[in-house]
Amino acid sequence: MARLRMSMYFAALKEALEKHGLLDAKEKIWNMDETGLCLTAKPPKVMSRKGSKIVHAKASASRELLTVVACGNAAGTYLPPNVIVTGKTMRALNSYDTQNAPPKTHISVSSTGWIKSGISQLWFEEVFLKNIGPERPQMLVMDGHESHHHVEIIELARAQNIVLVELPSKTSHFTQPFDRSVFKSLKSSWSREVHEFTAKTGVPVGHQQFFRLLRTVWATAMTPGNLVSGFEATGICPYNPGSIPDVAYVPSEEAQAAQTPITPSNEVCDIAIIGCTEAVAADPMSKQINAANSYSEGEMEIQIIMDEYVVESALPASTLKSYLKHFESGEHPVGDSMYTTWRKYKEQPQATISSSAKGGYFVITSDEAYNEKPAEALSDERYVNKIQEACLQLEKL
Structure with a gap:
C-alpha cells in the first residue's frame, strides 16, 4: 500500500468523523x-498410517x-x-x-x-x-x-x-x-x-x-x-492511523526510490516538484510518488512534496504532540517509520496537492463526489451500452 494514499484516506476519514460528530x-x-x-x-489434517499416500474422506x-x-x-x-x-x-x-x-x-x-x-x-x-x-x-x-x-x-x-x-x-x-x-x-x-x-x-x-x-x-x-x-x-x-502496521507499506519509500527510476515527461504534474526545471509525470497513486522523496541524477535533484496537512491530519493528537516534541529536541524514536516519514515532509517546504491528484473521493456522499457521479456514469462504457440497448428496445416497441 502507498503511504501517501493511506494518509489521504485517513485525513478524509477524520474530517468526515469530526464534521458529523461521529469521532x-x-x-x-x-x-x-x-x-x-x-x-x-x-x-482438516487427519492421522493415518505412515506411508499412506491416499486417505479417503466423504465430501x-x-x-x-x-x-x-x-x-x-x-x-x-x-x-x-x-x-x-x-x-x-x-x-x-x-x-x-x-x-x-x-x-x-x-x-x-x-x-x-x-x-x-x-x-x-x-x-x-x-x-x-x-x-x-x-x-x-x-x-x-x-x-x-x-x-x-x-x-x-x-x-x-x-x-x-x-x-x-x-x-x-x-x-x-x-x-x-x-x-x-x-x-x-x-x-x-x-x-x-x-x-x-x-x-x-x-x-x-x-x-x-x-x-x-x-x-x-x-x-x-x-x-x-x-x-x-x-x-x-x-x-x-x-481513530488511529498508527494501527496499520508498517509491514503494510512494504516495500518502503526508500526501497522503491532505489529500484524505480523516474523518467522526464512533457506532461504537467499536479504535485509541486522542487529543484527541477523539467516537468515530470507523476501519478500520486502510483509507486513513483512513494519512490521520489529524494531522487538525484547528476546535478538535478527531484523532490516530491506532500501537503503537510495531509500527513498531520492523519495522526492522532497525542501522537502528533509527541512527534513535535521529538522534532524540536532533535531526537529520533527508534523503530518508528511513521515518524521518519512525518519528519521528512516536515523538514521540506510545503506544497499543495490539488484535489485532482486524489484520484477519487473516499467520502462518496459528499457534495463534490455526488456532483461528479453523472460524468462518471457517462464515461463508463458499460453504462452507455445499457442506455443504447434500452433505446433500441423502446424503438422496437
Whole structure:
C-alpha cells in the first residue's frame, strides 16, 4: 500500500468523523462486507498410517459458493446476514432449508451468486436502514466494489443522512474490519462444521443443510469482541492511523526510490516538484510518488512534496504532540517509520496537492463526489451500452 494514499484516506476519514460528530460514536460507525462460503470445505489434517499416500474422506462434489453479506458496528453489534444464492428466480430457494436460517436473515437470488447493484440497494433499504435505528447521522464504511457506489444508493444515503466512506482500492486486507478479524473466524468455523457434519452423518453438505449449519456458525463465530477488534486494527474506531502496521507499506519509500527510476515527461504534474526545471509525470497513486522523496541524477535533484496537512491530519493528537516534541529536541524514536516519514515532509517546504491528484473521493456522499457521479456514469462504457440497448428496445416497441 502507498503511504501517501493511506494518509489521504485517513485525513478524509477524520474530517468526515469530526464534521458529523461521529469521532467517538462507536454504535453509529458501521462496516459492510461480503464473503463466500463453499459447500465443500477444506478438510482438516487427519492421522493415518505412515506411508499412506491416499486417505479417503466423504465430501460434497459441489463447488457451489454462496455469498454472505455481513454488517456490524464498532460497538460489536451485528445486523442480520444477507445470503445470496445462485438462481434466476426465487424458486431457486425451494431446494434450501430457509426455515433454519439465522433470525431475520434476508435472502436474495443472483444469476452469478455474487452481489449486484440491485441487491446492494435492496440490502441498504431492507436490512441496513431498518436495523440501525432512527438516530442520524451514521456512517457506513465499504470497499470499492462497483455495486456499492451506484448513484441510486448514494442518493438514498444522502436523503437518509448516512455518510458512505469508500476504502482505498486494494487495501481491504488491512483497512476492512470484517477482513481483519471476523471472516477468518467465520470461515474456520464453517469448515469445521461442514467436516464434522459429514463425518458424523456420512451425508455431504448440500442445499438442505446450508442454513442449518450457517445458523450454528453465525452464533459462534460472529462475536462482539471480534468485530470491535477489527475496527481497532483498521484505525477506524477509535481513530488511529498508527494501527496499520508498517509491514503494510512494504516495500518502503526508500526501497522503491532505489529500484524505480523516474523518467522526464512533457506532461504537467499536479504535485509541486522542487529543484527541477523539467516537468515530470507523476501519478500520486502510483509507486513513483512513494519512490521520489529524494531522487538525484547528476546535478538535478527531484523532490516530491506532500501537503503537510495531509500527513498531520492523519495522526492522532497525542501522537502528533509527541512527534513535535521529538522534532524540536532533535531526537529520533527508534523503530518508528511513521515518524521518519512525518519528519521528512516536515523538514521540506510545503506544497499543495490539488484535489485532482486524489484520484477519487473516499467520502462518496459528499457534495463534490455526488456532483461528479453523472460524468462518471457517462464515461463508463458499460453504462452507455445499457442506455443504447434500452433505446433500441423502446424503438422496437
